[in-house]
Amino acid sequence: FFFVMSKAIVAVVGTVCSVLAIGVLVRSGAPTATQLAASAQGISVAAPAPATLRRSASRPLPRPAPPTASGHVIPEPVQPPTQSQYARPTAVEALPSAAPMWGPLAFLVSAGALLALAFRVASGRPAAPLSALAMCPTVSLNKSPVKMITNDELAAYLADGYKVLDARPAYERRRIHPKGSYHVEFVKETGAPAWDPVAFLRKQSAAQYAGFFRDLQPNEDVVADADAQFDKDAKLVVVCGQGERSLCLSQVLQWEGGFTDLVCLKNGLQTCTEDQLKPLDSVGTNVKVGYKDAQYDVGGMLGVMAEGGSTE
Numbered sequence: 001f002f003f004v005m006s007k008a009i010v011a012v013v014g015t016v017c018s019v020l021a022i023g024v025l026v027r028s029g030a031p032t033a034t035q036l037a038a039s040a041q042g043i044s045v046a047a048p049a050p051a052t053l054r055r056s057a058s059r060p061l062p063r064p065a066p067p068t069a070s071g072h073v074i075p076e077p078v079q080p081p082t083q084s085q086y087a088r089p090t091a092v093e094a095l096p097s098a099a100p101m102w103g104p105l106a107f108l109v110s111a112g113a114l115l116a117l118a119f120r121v122a123s124g125r126p127a128a129p130l131s132a133l134a135m136c137p138t139v140s141l142n143k144s145p146v147k148m149i150t151n152d153e154l155a156a157y158l159a160d161g162y163k164v165l166d167a168r169p170a171y172e173r174r175r176i177h178p179k180g181s182y183h184v185e186f187v188k189e190t191g192a193p194a195w196d197p198v199a200f201l202r203k204q205s206a207a208q209y210a211g212f213f214r215d216l217q218p219n220e221d222v223v224a225d226a227d228a229q230f231d232k233d234a235k236l237v238v239v240c241g242q243g244e245r246s247l248c249l250s251q252v253l254q255w256e257g258g259f260t261d262l263v264c265l266k267n268g269l270q271t272c273t274e275d276q277l278k279p280l281d282s283v284g285t286n287v288k289v290g291y292k293d294a295q296y297d298v299g300g301m302l303g304v305m306a307e308g309g310s311t312e
Helices: 007-029 033-040 051-058 102-124 130-134 151-159 170-175 197-209 222-227 244-255 274-280 287-293 300-307
Strands: 147-149 163-166 187-189 216-218 236-239 262-265
Touching: 147 151, 151 236, 151 262, 151 274, 170 187, 222 244, 236 244, 244 262
Parallel strands: 147 262, 163 236, 236 262
Antiparallel strands: 187 216
16 A cells, blocks of 8 residues: 555654654553642542542542430431541542554554555665666766677786776685786775664665665766876776676777776676686685675675675
8 A cells, every 4th residue: 555655645644643652652551630739749649540430539428327125316426537537538449441542453454554664665765686776877878888808808908908997896806816906996895884774774785685785876986086086098908797897998998988908808708718807816805705706795785794894
């Protein structure tokens, strides 16, 4: 129901139901002003009794008059009130009453509405697969295409003095990367705190959909990051795991950054054989995982924590 409504209506419904639920809890559990005043004076405080109980408690119980020998009733002499009769009265204990059912119902509706709203907000900015996150610039006929090279050509370009530029996220690069390579991550983690529920939903969505428990977003400073490391005419081989992020990074650097001598590894490092990877001399914290599985977080959040990485 909440997934077919607009986000604004879901937010209003959740807020109203939350206020109603809180009002029920406060009204059913909070003492009244009379009880607070009586408690301040030292009087025993209890919830007010029902009207019928209060009326019956306020009436004195009739006492039978003692009969006389002649059958006439002699009224008892009026006794002066004792000290105990001047004691402060004690309120009559209230009879238990059933709590209104719409209070818990309002709480459940508000919880469902707010959870649905949080999920829809999270799904509006999901931690999508790397291909969707890449967000490559629009191809134009006025732009020269990026030169693509095959796995067999990689060794020749490295021997010709080309430098390896890794386009993968930092967590993926830490596990395995070409030794001596440079790094400009095209997509990176948002850095949202671990307690952020929306970021957690995006991470969980990414874990279920793409296999990594990460909250990723495009890096808007790729050109500045590359300018800090290279000249515009630097010889670069841009690589990633599958070839998609490296292509997008190559297009941005060539079309928007003005780099003039770069090539892109067409199918990514994960398709290279052991012999083709030897010139790269891969290093990292988990080289045995390989370039194909380096992006995945086995076990989701628990896998990230077990590895010693940050979930933020």
